[in-house]
Amino acid sequence: MEIDPLIFRLSIFILSIFIGYYVVWSVTPSLHTPLMSVTNAISSVIIVGAIIAGLSGNADSIFNVSSIFGFLAIALAAINIFGGFLVTQRMLAMYKKKKKDK
Amino acid sequence: MMISADLSAIFYLVSGVLFILALRGLSSPETSRQGNLFGILGMIIAITVTFLSTGNFSTGFIFVLLFILVGGSIGAFIAYKIPMTAMPELVAGFHSLVGLAAVFVAISAFLNPEAFNLGTQGNIKLGSLIEMSIGAAVGAITFSGSVIAFLKLQGVMSGSPITFKGQHPLNAIILVSIVVLIYLLCSTQSSNLFWLLLGVSFLIGFLLIIPIGGADMPVVISMLNSYSGWAAAGIGFTLENTALIITGALVGSSGAILSYIMCKGMNRSFFNVILGGFGATEDTSSPSIKEQRPVKSGNADDAAFLMKNASSVIIVPGYGMAVAQAQHALREMVDTLKKNDIKVSYAIHPVAGRMPGHMNVLLAEANVPYDEVFELEEINNDFANADVAFVIGANDVTNPVAKTDPQSPIYGMPVLDVEKCKSVLFVKRSLSPGYAGIDNDLFYKENTLMLFADAKKMTEDITKNL
Numbered sequence: 001m002e003i004d005p006l007i008f009r010l011s012i013f014i015l016s017i018f019i020g021y022y023v024v025w026s027v028t029p030s031l032h033t034p035l036m037s038v039t040n041a042i043s044s045v046i047i048v049g050a051i052i053a054g055l056s057g058n059a060d061s062i063f064n065v066s067s068i069f070g071f072l073a074i075a076l077a078a079i080n081i082f083g084g085f086l087v088t089q090r091m092l093a094m095y096k097k098k099k100k101d102k
Numbered sequence: 103m104m105i106s107a108d109l110s111a112i113f114y115l116v117s118g119v120l121f122i123l124a125l126r127g128l129s130s131p132e133t134s135r136q137g138n139l140f141g142i143l144g145m146i147i148a149i150t151v152t153f154l155s156t157g158n159f160s161t162g163f164i165f166v167l168l169f170i171l172v173g174g175s176i177g178a179f180i181a182y183k184i185p186m187t188a189m190p191e192l193v194a195g196f197h198s199l200v201g202l203a204a205v206f207v208a209i210s211a212f213l214n215p216e217a218f219n220l221g222t223q224g225n226i227k228l229g230s231l232i233e234m235s236i237g238a239a240v241g242a243i244t245f246s247g248s249v250i251a252f253l254k255l256q257g258v259m260s261g262s263p264i265t266f267k268g269q270h271p272l273n274a275i276i277l278v279s280i281v282v283l284i285y286l287l288c289s290t291q292s293s294n295l296f297w298l299l300l301g302v303s304f305l306i307g308f309l310l311i312i313p314i315g316g317a318d319m320p321v322v323i324s325m326l327n328s329y330s331g332w333a334a335a336g337i338g339f340t341l342e343n344t345a346l347i348i349t350g351a352l353v354g355s356s357g358a359i360l361s362y363i364m365c366k367g368m369n370r371s372f373f374n375v376i377l378g379g380f381g382a383t384e385d386t387s388s389p390s391i392k393e394q395r396p397v398k399s400g401n402a403d404d405a406a407f408l409m410k411n412a413s414s415v416i417i418v419p420g421y422g423m424a425v426a427q428a429q430h431a432l433r434e435m436v437d438t439l440k441k442n443d444i445k446v447s448y449a450i451h452p453v454a455g456r457m458p459g460h461m462n463v464l465l466a467e468a469n470v471p472y473d474e475v476f477e478l479e480e481i482n483n484d485f486a487n488a489d490v491a492f493v494i495g496a497n498d499v500t501n502p503v504a505k506t507d508p509q510s511p512i513y514g515m516p517v518l519d520v521e522k523c524k525s526v527l528f529v530k531r532s533l534s535p536g537y538a539g540i541d542n543d544l545f546y547k548e549n550t551l552m553l554f555a556d557a558k559k560m561t562e563d564i565t566k567n568l
Contacts, residue, residue, distance in 0.1 A: 006229060009339060009347055016351030019122055024356040027128040029452065029477050030466075032360060032459030033189055034138075035128050036327055039353040040196045042121045042141055043334045046203050047170075048114075048152040049218075049341045053210035054166045055158045056217030062162045066214035071169045073206035076199045078173025079180070081145055084196060086181035088138050091189075091463055095131035098471035 034091045041084025047077035104157030111344060113151040118348030120144030125352060131472055148345045186467040187424045190323060190456040194252040197326045201244030201307075204333040205300065208238035211340060212296055218341060224291050230340050231291070235284045237336025238296075239303040244329040246307030251322050254311075255456060261316025269313060270377065276306045314375065317421070317498075319456045320364040321375045328357025360458050367452030367478075369504075369515035397533065397545055399552040402563030405492075405527050408551070410568060412489035414445040416481065418518055419461050420454045422495020422530070426557035429468040432494060435565045436470070442568070447484070448475040449518050451499035482519050491523040493544075494557050497530070501542045510540060526550040529560050 027035050053070025057063060063071075120140045127137015149170075153163070184192050211218050211234055212226070220230040253259035280302055287295040314322050335350025365372050409415055417436065423429060436446045448470065454461045465475055485491060493500055500520040503510045520526055521544055528550055535541050544550055553560050 005342070006339075009342065009344070012344060013335060013339075013347050013351050016118070016122075016348045017355045020125070020352040020355035021359065023122060023125045023352070024359045027125065028130060029363075030450075030459060030462035030472055030475060031128045031131065031134060032363075033193075033457060033463045034134065035125070035356065035459070036193050036323065036360070036457065037189075037196070038124060038128070038138060038141055039327060039331065039356050040193060040200065042124060042145070042349050043200050043330050043353045044203065045117070045121070045145060045148050045345050045349050046200065046207060046334050046337055048148055048343055048346065049207040049211070049337050050203060051149070051152045051166055052156060052218060052341070053207055053214070054169070055156050055162045056210070056214050057162055062160075062165060064214070066210045066217065067162070069206040069210040069213070071165060073203040073210070074166060074169040075173035075176075076203040076206070078170045079177035080196050080199050080203070081177065082174040083177030083181045083192075085138060085142050085145070086178055087184060087189075087192065088141075089135070090181060091186070091466070092131070092134045092138060094186075094463070094466040094469075095134070095472050096466070096469065097131075098473050 031092075031095075034088050037084050037091065038088045041081055041088065044077040044080035044084065047074060047081065050074040050077055105151070105154045107155065110151045110155040113147055114343055114345035115348075117144035117148040117151075117345045120147070121345075121349050121352060125356065144345075186463055187427060189463060190319060190460060191252055191255045193457060194248050194255055194323055194326065197323070197330050198245050198248035198252060200330040201241045201246075201248060201326075201333055204241030204330075204337050205238050205245060207337050208234050208241065208340070209300075212238075212293070220340065226291060228288060231288050232284070233336055233339035235287055235296070235299060237333050237340060239280055239284065239299060240329055240336055241333035242300050242303035243307035243310070244326055244333055246304045247311045247322075247329070248307075248326050250308055250311040251319065251326060254316060255319060261319075263315040264312040269309070273306065273309055276302060276309065280306065310376070313377070316456070317453075318368075318375050320453050320458055320460075321361050321368075321372070323457045324357050324360035324364055325376070326357070328354050328361060331355070331357055364453055364458060367516065369512070395546045397552055398550065399554055401553070402555075402560060403567050404551060405553055405560075406564045406567035408525055408527065409439060409444065409490055409492070409564070410442060412444055412524075414447075414484075414488045415439060415490045415492060416485060416488045416523065417446065417448045418491060418493045418496050418500060418520060419448065419450070419465070420494070420496025420499065421456060421460075422497075422557055424455060424460065424464055424495065426495065428494060428558035428561050429464045429470075431558050431561040431565070433465075433468040433470055435561050435568070438565050438568045446474065447481065449478065449481045449485075450475060451478055451496065451518055452516075454496055454499060478516060478518060485519045486522040489524045491520045491526045493520060493526065493528045493530075494561065495529070497535075497542055498540075500544055501540070503540065503543050506543075512540065520544060521547055521549075524549060527553055529553045529555065529557050531556065
């Protein structure tokens with residue numbers, strides 16, 4: 001008997017929740033703000049769905065109702081991706097260790 | 103060029119793994135920057151693979167690039183311009199965008215299911231429709247909830263809780279109606295129901311956040327962070343995309359853990375925070391009950407004298423420091439102290455500020471080395487051995503009442519043992535109670551000196567007097 005592919009996706013999902021649980025508990029509390037901004041950036045990988053939606057129009061009509069929503073979603077997700085990763089980078093660059101006393 | 107579905111699935115898996123490594127990197131500041139690069143790499147792979155798998159490089163492709171460019175420039179501009187004190191607003195704003203993007207993708211998939219291999223319009227595969235409507239509903243809640251959180255943090259909307267009669271029953275009815283709507287939508291495939299579902303979800307996101315007060319924002323932001331993840335995962339199931347499923351699960355659990363940590367930092371249950379209204383009863387505790395107690399107050403000169411004669415000082419920053427933008431002035435004061443061979447460390451309460459880790463970022467911005475900054479459990483025993491505690495912009499998190507008075511609303515909340523210090527310097531504008539609406543016993547302690555002033559100005563004045 002074949003297993004529904006949904007079950008495999010569900011397995012990935014459940015296991016990823018556990019990975020997320022352990023990985024996030026090991027994040028040092030002082031980096032909780034960068035954690036939020038980076039999770040923000042990576043959750044914008046939803047842009048892959050937006051791209052598929054944006055490209056759903058055909059050569060004659062690039063813009064139909066469905067693809068317009070796709071394009072809007074692309075722009076929103078892109079704000080998040082660039083904004084999220086860059087602001088995280090900016091914050092992380094500020095975390096410095098004490099200079100060794102000489 | 104077009105790559106097979108199997109190959110692209112493998113690449114999506116790779117980018118999912120890179121996202122895990124991105125979070126893993128945050129376990130220490132040294133590895134965090136590399137972690138962020140992993141995240142960026144994962145994103146580049148996911149986007150490139152999507153282009154290759156559609157194999158569509160026509161005019162539409164140009165427009166896709168154009169929109170990425172436009173959005174990307176806006177994002178990059180914001181990322182470079184935003185002051186660190188505004189980080190909570192920024193994160194709330196970004197959450198709203200993820201939520202809205204999820205809603206848009208779901209709408210697009212609902213209107214044109216062929217493009218996603220989900221069946222035809224009016225006849226979408228049942229499983230996909232369920233996943234899609236859950237993703238859309240959670241996305242819509244994330245969007246409107248984050249907008250309210252953003253407005254409250256920005257100060258456009260009052261930070262005090264907005265409550266009305268019948269609020270909880272109304273919310274409960276709406277939440278139940280969302281479930282019913284999803285069921286009906288899946289059995290009828292009616293587009294009207296789809297729009298109705300979105301409308302109701304936007305509404306409940308709004309209603310869920312308005313009763314929650316300003317100082318509970320750390321929980322709200324973490325919760326919305328979690329929601330944005332679950333929305334992404336819902337869409338990931340619809341699109342059968344591993345990268346999106348993995349990411350959604352990671353972000354969802356990350357936000358949930360942060361909410362838990364924040365609730366624990368306030369010794370309140372998640373439901374207590376979500377049901378809201380905390381601090382709204384502030385006015386009912388009439389001031390006549392409080393007896394007038396003597397308070398010792400001093401000026402910058404007194405504070406400088408105390409600190410000069412100390413051998414160790416612990417700084418306790420709070421939201422007030424962020425409001426007064428006093429972090430740079432604070433660091434200058436600390437530099438002067440260190441020149442006089444005084445040992446200085448910082449004590450951070452988990453819920454200090456308006457989002458998890460807020461104080462740490464501000465101190466890092468002011469060039470405070472992160473190994474001088476300690477969490478509550480790490481430093482709480484040191485107060486007894488320290489000479490001076492310098493409380494700047496914090497209040498409730500230092501209130502000893504949390505340990506002594508079972509009647510107090512904050513009883514049981516972990517607090518910093520500031521009162522154990524030989525002397526306490528408390529920078530505050532006035533004697534007014536903090537967010538929890540209760541008096542801080544610390545104000546009236548024998549060894550406490552109140553410094554009534556703006557945090558930034560007082561810190562600068564102390565530095566001058568050192």
